[in-house]
Amino acid sequence: MLSLKQRTVKQAIKLSGIGLHSGKTLHLNIIPASENFGIQFCRVDLPQKPMIPAHANQIHSTDLNTTIAVSADPSSPRVATIEHLMAAFAGLEIDNVLVEINGPEIPVMDGSAAPFVEAILDVGITEQNAKRSYYIVKDTFELRQADKWIRIEPARYTSYEMAIDFRSQVIGQQSLRVDWTSVEALESIFLSRTFCHVNDVNAMRKAGLALGGSLENAIVVSDSEVMNPEGLRFDDEFVRHKMLDCIGDLTLMGAPLIGKITAYKSGHGLHAAFMKALWQIRLEKLTLVEPERPRENNPPISIAHLA
Numbered sequence: 398m399l400s401l402k403q404r405t406v407k408q409a410i411k412l413s414g415i416g417l418h419s420g421k422t423l424h425l426n427i428i429p430a431s432e433n434f435g436i437q438f439c440r441v442d443l444p445q446k447p448m449i450p451a452h453a454n455q456i457h458s459t460d461l462n463t464t465i466a467v468s469a470d471p472s473s474p475r476v477a478t479i480e481h482l483m484a485a486f487a488g489l490e491i492d493n494v495l496v497e498i499n500g501p502e503i504p505v506m507d508g509s510a511a512p513f514v515e516a517i518l519d520v521g522i523t524e525q526n527a528k529r530s531y532y533i534v535k536d537t538f539e540l541r542q543a544d545k546w547i548r549i550e551p552a553r554y555t556s557y558e559m560a561i562d563f564r565s566q567v568i569g570q571q572s573l574r575v576d577w578t579s580v581e582a583l584e585s586i587f588l589s590r591t592f593c594h595v596n597d598v599n600a601m602r603k604a605g606l607a608l609g610g611s612l613e614n615a616i617v618v619s620d621s622e623v624m625n626p627e628g629l630r631f632d633d634e635f636v637r638h639k640m641l642d643c644i645g646d647l648t649l650m651g652a653p654l655i656g657k658i659t660a661y662k663s664g665h666g667l668h669a670a671f672m673k674a675l676w677q678i679r680l681e682k683l684t685l686v687e688p689e690r691p692r693e694n695n696p697p698i699s700i701a702h703l704a
C-alpha cells in the first residue's frame with residue numbers, strides 16, 4: 398500500500414448504465430491523464446464541455462449523494478453520485494484521470510463500486526514519474542453534528558472504523574474497522590451496495606427522484622426484511638457501504654489522508670463539512686509530504702465471486 402508515484406489508467410475505459418435519479422442511460426469514459434492532472438469530470442453533453450475538478454471545493458450538494466459543480470451558481474453544470482467511482486479511484490490509488498460523462502450523474506451500476514474497480518483492473522494501471530503526495534495528520538481533529546461525528550487521529554497508516562444505527566431491524570447497529578494496508582482489505586467495501594428504506598423509495602418517486610432506482614442497483618429494506626430476492630452480499634453490507642461512501646467522499650481532499658478515521662452515523666453532508674473544516678485548519682493540522690513507506694507487493698485483487 399501507498400504508492401510513491403502517481404498513477405493513471407492504462408487505456409480509456411467505456412462504461413454505460415442507468416442514472417439513479419434521472420432513470421436515463423448514461424455513458425462514462427475514464428481516460429488516462431498526465432501527471433498532476435488530478436481527477437476531473439467533463440460534461441461532454443453540454444456546449445462548452447465544462448470541466449469540474451473532483452475536489453471538496455466543488456461540492457454542490459450532499460442530499461442522498463455527493464454532487465460537484467463548476468461553481469456555486471445554482472444553475473452551474475454539475476455531476477451527481479460521484480462517490481462510488483471516487484472510492485474506486487481511491488482504493489486503486491488512481492491519481493490522474495479525465496472522466497467524461499454525457500449527463501448530470503454518474504451511472505449507479507449495481508449500487509456498489511465493484512463494476513468501476515473491475516473495469517479499471519481489466520485495462521490495468523500505469524505508474525507515472527511524478528511523486529504522489531499525501532496528507533499526514535499531525536493532530537486529532539473531530540467534527541460533530543448532533544449525534545453524528547467523524548474524527549481523524551495521527552496514525553502510521555490509514556484505517557476506517559465506522560458505526561451506524563438505523564431503526565429498521567434489518568440494519569440496526571453495525572460497526573466495522575478496516576485497516577487500509579492493501580487493496581485486498583477493501584474488496585468487500587467495493588462490493589457493498591447502496592441501500593434505502595422502501596418508504597423512502599416511495600417518497601423519492603413522488604418527488605421525481607430515484608427514477609432509475611430498482612432492486613438491481615440498491616438494497617431495499619422494510620422495517621423487518623431485505624426485499625431483494627438475492628439477499629445481502631455480507632451480513633453487515635450496510636456499514637460496509639457507509640465506509641465506501643466515506644472513502645469516496647474523503648477522496649475529494651485532493652490527496653490521500655493518512656490517519657485513523659473513526660465515524661458514527663456519518664453521511665455525505667458530514668463528510669463535506671469535515672473536509673471544509675480540515676481545509677480551514679490544514680496549515681496547523683495537515684502537511685503534504687511524501688509517504689514514509691514504499692509500496693509493498695501489490696498482488697492483483699480478485700472480485701470474481703461478484704459474477
Ligand SMILES: [Zn+2]
Binds near residue numbers: 480481641
Ligand atoms: Zn453510496
